[in-house]
Amino acid sequence: xSLARWYRLLLLAYPRRFRRARxxxxxxxxxxxxxxxxxxxxxxxxxxxxxxxxxxxxxxPRGAAYVTAAVVCALFGGLLLAxxxxxxxxxxxxxxxxxxxxxxxxxIAAPAWxxxxxxxxxxxxGPYTGADDPYRAPHGFEPNPGWVQVTVPGTVADARSRLxxxxxxxxxxxxxxxxxxxxxxxxxxxxxxxxxLMIDVYRRVPPWLGSAVAVGAVVGTAxxxxxxxxxxxxxxxxxLGGRAAMLTFGVPGLIGAMVPVCYAAANVILATVGDxxxxxxxxxxxxxxxxxxxPAGPALLCAGALAVVAPRTPPAEPVLEPVPSRxxxxxxxxxxxxxxxxxxxxxxxxxxxxxxxxxxxxxxLGDPKDVVPWGHDALTLLYVLGFLLxxxxxxVSVPLLVTGRRRVGxxxxxxxxxxxxxxxxPVLMFSPLGQSxxxxxxx
Amino acid sequence: xxxxxxxxxxxxxxxxxxxxxxIHAVEGLSGGRLTLRAGTLYAALDRLTEDGxxxxxxxxxxxxxxxxxxxxxxxxxxxxxAEVDLMRANANVAAARLRRAGAxxxxxxx
Numbered sequence: 001x002s003l004a005r006w007y008r009l010l011l012l013a014y015p016r017r018f019r020r021a022r023x024x025x026x027x028x029x030x031x032x033x034x035x036x037x038x039x040x041x042x043x044x045x046x047x048x049x050x051x052x053x054x055x056x057x058x059x060x061p062r063g064a065a066y067v068t069a070a071v072v073c074a075l076f077g078g079l080l081l082a083x084x085x086x087x088x089x090x091x092x093x094x095x096x097x098x099x100x101x102x103x104x105x106x107x108i109a110a111p112a113w114x115x116x117x118x119x120x121x122x123x124x125x126g127p128y129t130g131a132d133d134p135y136r137a138p139h140g141f142e143p144n145p146g147w148v149q150v151t152v153p154g155t156v157a158d159a160r161s162r163l164x165x166x167x168x169x170x171x172x173x174x175x176x177x178x179x180x181x182x183x184x185x186x187x188x189x190x191x192x193x194x195x196x197l198m199i200d201v202y203r204r205v206p207p208w209l210g211s212a213v214a215v216g217a218v219v220g221t222a223x224x225x226x227x228x229x230x231x232x233x234x235x236x237x238x239x240l241g242g243r244a245a246m247l248t249f250g251v252p253g254l255i256g257a258m259v260p261v262c263y264a265a266a267n268v269i270l271a272t273v274g275d276x277x278x279x280x281x282x283x284x285x286x287x288x289x290x291x292x293x294x295p296a297g298p299a300l301l302c303a304g305a306l307a308v309v310a311p312r313t314p315p316a317e318p319v320l321e322p323v324p325s326r327x328x329x330x331x332x333x334x335x336x337x338x339x340x341x342x343x344x345x346x347x348x349x350x351x352x353x354x355x356x357x358x359x360x361x362x363x364x365l366g367d368p369k370d371v372v373p374w375g376h377d378a379l380t381l382l383y384v385l386g387f388l389l390x391x392x393x394x395x396v397s398v399p400l401l402v403t404g405r406r407r408v409g410x411x412x413x414x415x416x417x418x419x420x421x422x423x424x425x426p427v428l429m430f431s432p433l434g435q436s437x438x439x440x441x442x443x
Numbered sequence: 444x445x446x447x448x449x450x451x452x453x454x455x456x457x458x459x460x461x462x463x464x465x466i467h468a469v470e471g472l473s474g475g476r477l478t479l480r481a482g483t484l485y486a487a488l489d490r491l492t493e494d495g496x497x498x499x500x501x502x503x504x505x506x507x508x509x510x511x512x513x514x515x516x517x518x519x520x521x522x523x524x525a526e527v528d529l530m531r532a533n534a535n536v537a538a539a540r541l542r543r544a545g546a547x548x549x550x551x552x553x
Contacts, residue, residue, distance in 0.1 A: 022485060024507075024508070027508075028509050029466070029484070029485075032462070032463035045480055045481065045482075048483060049480075052482030052486050055486070
């Protein structure tokens with residue numbers, strides 16, 4: 001094989017788009033740099049081309065915003081796959097014992113007829129709550145979430161000795177409660193009045209779950225990073241419309257993805273710090289993922305799907321021309337006006353409230369309709385709509401700000417200030433002053 | 444500014460160069476301390492072009508080979524000048540410190 005062919009083979013590490021633009025030029029440089037009798041690439045050149053090619057293929061575009069988005073996607077991917085591994089472990093073996101099986105297990109501890117058998121089908125571990133956490137079991141007795149509670153006459157001491165005689169691994173008896181485990185089952189035996197036992201029968205967490213979740217988290221994080229890189233490169237190739245569409249889905253998706261990531265991290269860390277590491281801590285991943293990831297996942301998938309349809313080759317003209325396009329300017333001014341109108345509604349109400357308060361002190365301020373006979377209804381409409389719609393309007397103004405960041409000028413700056421009001425004003429509405437003014441105006 | 448970037452900009456400060464020309468010039472300018480590989484060079488060229496510090500001056504296509512010549516833009520010249528000023532200021536500070544330390548040592552010995 002000729003040297004040129006070797007180099008062409010190595011250049012396959014680069015994405016096709018790069019090879020079209022620079023492949024021949026780079027091949028020429030590689031051949032120019034080769035020695036006169038060289039037949040094969042030097043290993044350092046080969047490693048360098050492969051490494052740079054793969055980086056070019058999988059790299060996230062430069063810029064703090066791109067890297068932040070990729071990090072969020074990577075963490076979210078890690079969380080999703082880790083939670084998926086936990087979920088899969090429940091498919092491999094039933095998460096909760098069958099009531100009949102639970103009754104049979106309980107009969108070993110107490111042979112009397114059960115007075116009740118109740119299934120507690122709790123899939124999602126909630127936030128860690130300390131020593132009272134239902135999943136807080138001694139090391140070696142970690143159960144799956146969900147259990148069958150068998151209530152049966154008997155005493156704790158009898159139950160403990162019967163289980164030990166049957167070959168169960170029996171934990172310490174503390175405050176009339178003990179745990180026991182055998183093969184796939186874990187039970188917690190407790191009593192209320194020393195004559196009635198409550199035997200909670202669980203399935204045991206598989207011993208490999210912690211390691212499998214760790215592998216899932218690493219693979220998911222890597223996958224999330226790669227997919228984010230691909231989507232963000234698609235974002236860069238898009239023109240204004242494509243970028244705005246991606247941002248419309250992507251920004252809420254990223255914000256939504258942060259919630260389960262922070263929630264899961266906080267719970268796993270709190271549980272581990274509070275009670276040491278145990279396999280049951282991974283159940284918090286499911287609790288964090290399922291309720292919160294439902295809106296974030298589809299939003300990010302939509303943004304990713306939009307990235308796939310981005311033009312494959314970079315546009316001939318610069319994507320963002322320095323002179324603002326008419327559509328961008330029109331949209332920016334519309335969004336700015338709407339944001340500022342909503343903000344004005346709030347500011348006017350608070351200003352009137354402050355003026356009246358300075359005049360009458362703690363006394364009665366009067367009916368707002370009497371104080372502002374003209375325009376009261378319009379102001380109320382702005383005030384209420386501002387609270388409800390202004391944050392939603394960010395779905396338009398944030399994409400405009402991002403796509404127009406090279407056009408920084410009066411319009412862009414005004415839009416930035418106006419968009420900031422949509423974040424600041426709802427927060428201020430919950431301040432003591434905002435609440436007082438709001439109650440007075442709306443009451 | 445990283446060393447490869449600095450030497451690429453320095454190499455192009457004199458005249459427009461193509462890929463291998465830049466590799467050769469950088470090796471010479473750095474006294475053989477820095478050998479650019481093609482992958483590293485084109486990653487840097489992409490980045491610098493995107494940042495507006497370089498532009499393609501012209502292309503030569505001969506017998507299936509393509510040589511693109513790059514040259515510094517005004518922004519590229521300014522960035523290199525700023526880096527040179529920074530390095531000179533840093534070097535002056537370090538030299539002054541060394542001079543003071545040398546004088547103090549001499550005073551102690553005498």
